Amino acid sequence: MVRExxxxxxxxxxxxxxxxxxxxxxxxxxxxxxxxxxVPKGSFYNYFKSKEDFAAEIVRHYAxxxxxIWNVLVAKESDDDPLTMLRNVxxxxxxxxxxxxxxxxxxxxxxxxxxxxxxxLCRGTLQSVTTDWCARVACHLERAQxxxxxxxxxxxxxxxRFCWDAWEGSLLRMKIENSTEPIRHCVSLLFDVxxxx
Amino acid sequence: MVRExxxxxxxxxxxxxxxxxxxxxxxxxxxxxxxxxxVPKGSFYNYFKSKEDFAAEIVRHYAxxxxxIWNVLVAKESDDDPLTMLRNVxxxxxxxxxxxxxxxxxxxxxxxxxxxxxxxLCRGTLQSVTTDWCARVACHLERAQxxxxxxxxxxxxxxxRFCWDAWEGSLLRMKIENSTEPIRHCVSLLFDVxxxx
Numbered sequence: 001m002v003r004e005x006x007x008x009x010x011x012x013x014x015x016x017x018x019x020x021x022x023x024x025x026x027x028x029x030x031x032x033x034x035x036x037x038x039v040p041k042g043s044f045y046n047y048f049k050s051k052e053d054f055a056a057e058i059v060r061h062y063a064x065x066x067x068x069i070w071n072v073l074v075a076k077e078s079d080d081d082p083l084t085m086l087r088n089v090x091x092x093x094x095x096x097x098x099x100x101x102x103x104x105x106x107x108x109x110x111x112x113x114x115x116x117x118x119x120x121l122c123r124g125t126l127q128s129v130t131t132d133w134c135a136r137v138a139c140h141l142e143r144a145q146x147x148x149x150x151x152x153x154x155x156x157x158x159x160x161r162f163c164w165d166a167w168e169g170s171l172l173r174m175k176i177e178n179s180t181e182p183i184r185h186c187v188s189l190l191f192d193v194x195x196x197x
Numbered sequence: 198m199v200r201e202x203x204x205x206x207x208x209x210x211x212x213x214x215x216x217x218x219x220x221x222x223x224x225x226x227x228x229x230x231x232x233x234x235x236v237p238k239g240s241f242y243n244y245f246k247s248k249e250d251f252a253a254e255i256v257r258h259y260a261x262x263x264x265x266i267w268n269v270l271v272a273k274e275s276d277d278d279p280l281t282m283l284r285n286v287x288x289x290x291x292x293x294x295x296x297x298x299x300x301x302x303x304x305x306x307x308x309x310x311x312x313x314x315x316x317x318l319c320r321g322t323l324q325s326v327t328t329d330w331c332a333r334v335a336c337h338l339e340r341a342q343x344x345x346x347x348x349x350x351x352x353x354x355x356x357x358r359f360c361w362d363a364w365e366g367s368l369l370r371m372k373i374e375n376s377t378e379p380i381r382h383c384v385s386l387l388f389d390v391x392x393x394x
Contacts, residue, residue, distance in 0.1 A: 024311040026223030102314055109369050113310035114221040116372035117299055126373045154390055158382070165366030165383050172306050172365050173358070175313035176323045185355070186362050193351055194391050 009047045011037050013061045016054060021104035024114050025055055055115065056125040062107045063129035070136065082140040083149045083191070090167070090187045097171075098180050105171040134160045141195075151197045163190060206244045208234050210258045213251060218301035221311050222252055252312065253322040259304045260326035267333065279337040280346045280388070287364070287384045294368075295377050302368040331357045338392075348394045360387060 015036045019028040030051055034041045048054040070089060077085040097103060104110075108126060116123045138160035144150040150159070170186035212233045216225040227248055231238045245251040267286060274282040294300060301307075305323060313320045335357035341347040347356070367383035 022314050024221060024223050024315075026221050027311070027315065104314065105310065109366070110310035112369040112373045113302065113307040114224070116369075116375070117219050117301065118221075118224065123373060123375065130370065130373050154386065158386065161370070161379070162363065162383065162386050165370060165379070166359065166363045167366065168369050169306070169362030169364065169366035172309040172313075173327065173362060176309045176320060176327055178313070178320065182358070182362070186359065189351065189355065189359050 005047075008037070008039060008043065010061075012039075012044065012047060012054075013058050017058045017062050017107055018104075020055065020058060021107050021110060022102055025051075025111060026114065030054075052119050052121055055111065055119070056121050059108065059111060059122065059125045059129060063132065066133070067136075081149075082147070083144040083195075086137065086140050086144070087187070087191050090191075094180060094183050094187060097174065097183060103175050103178060103180070105175050106168060109168040109171055130164065134164055137163055148197060150195050159195065163195075166190060202244075205234070205236060205240065207258075209236075209241065209244060209251075210255050214255045214259050214304055215301075217252070217255060218304050218307060219299055222248075222308060223311065227251075249316050249318055252308065252316070253318050256305065256308060256319065256322045256326060260329065263330070264333075278346075279344070280341040280392075283334065283337050283341070284384070284388050287388075290364075291377060291380050291384060294371065294380060300372050300375060300377070302372050303365060306365040306368055327361065331361055334360055345394060347392050356392065360392075363387060 012033060016028070016033050019033060019036070030044055031041060034044050044054075048057065069092065073085060073089055073092070097105075108130060111122060112126050116126060134157065138157040141150055141159050141163075142156035145152050145156055150156075154162075166186050167183070167190075170182045173182035174180055209230060213225070213230050216230060216233070227241055228238060231241050241251075245254065266289065270282060270286055270289065294302075305327060308319060309323050313323060331354065335354040338347055338356050338360075339353035342349050342353055347353075351359075363383050364380070364387075367379045370379035371377055
């Protein structure tokens with residue numbers, strides 16, 4: 001029963017993430033989420049206090065999923081080449097958007113635009129996962145700076161936050177242009193031009 | 198009467214833009230918009246076919262407003278210095294966010310995240326105004342390249358789209374961190390580091 005509960009909760013988070021990405025937080029009803037899984041609406045409230053609480057858990061769950069992908073890629077990293085590893089992460093994210101029939105973009109960025117003003121709980125969670133993401137990128141950029149493959153006139157943590165900004169903005173442009181060209185273009189400029197020493 | 202109608206339509210667009218920025222498209226009801234102006238709900242439909250049509254008009258109206266600000270700044274530009282003029286535009290946008298009690302960010306970016314997937318009408322309008330914005334920035338960057346104040350190893354239109362990406366991403370981070378530090382930081386890196394020859 002514990003396993004089944006975990007399974008349902010996990011499924012609710014996954015379906016919620018997907019629908020929030022596509023139609024936004026306010027554009028997605030709890031009814032729609034439970035219907036997609038054929039579970040009664042009441043059971044939703046066994047797992048989550050409110051829709052807002054659900055959204056905050058989705059953000060954490062999504063960030064955990066992204067972390068797992070990173071960990072796999074870091075483990076695979078060969079020749080101690082942090083810059084190539086970082087680029088591989090971005091290339092993987094590009095391919096994931098290319099493979100998706102709908103250009104959903106990034107859940108974090110989409111919810112930031114829609115919810116950061118109206119939900120302090122969600123804003124706090126978004127801030128926590130964004131800070132973690134930037135710290136992770138900064139750590140690899142700093143190693144690349146020591147190796148001399150990344151410019152050293154800007155601190156690694158500043159570069160990391162700038163990468164976040166450019167990447168998230170390019171995902172918005174991907175949605176606007178209904179094409180993955182903006183994200184390819186952004187990653188190419190970051191790695192081939194702006195991060196270079 | 199014509200003037201009054203124009204006035205009401207204009208007011209509906211302004212209040213709608215402000216509420217969409219703060220609570221998102223789906224998080225804002227038409228009732229809320231008409232209540233804010235004390236006009237009957239029926240009159241909304243004298244001006245707009247649907248909420249979706251209203252959103253597309255808001256995007257165009259917002260872009261026109263941004264264009265007017267640009268025109269004033271371009272007219273004021275002294276010493277034929279397009280790079281300083283561009284920076285002044287960004288500084289003005291930063292001060293506008295700093296002066297605002299709520300960190301609403303950019304209507305275009307917020308609606309892109311929420312609506313581009315679900316409304317082809319809004320996506321098309323967002324694409325049109327974003328293309329115009331980038332073309333305008335590219336024109337000034339190209340002049341700066343000729344003057345030698347901006348790097349020439351990347352085409353001006355590519356640089357302009359990259360500026361859009363970085364700026365829009367930093368606005369999302371501003372909302373997430375509830376601070377204008379991310380947008381100040383982004384503009385400083387763009388103009389002091391990445392655009393430099």
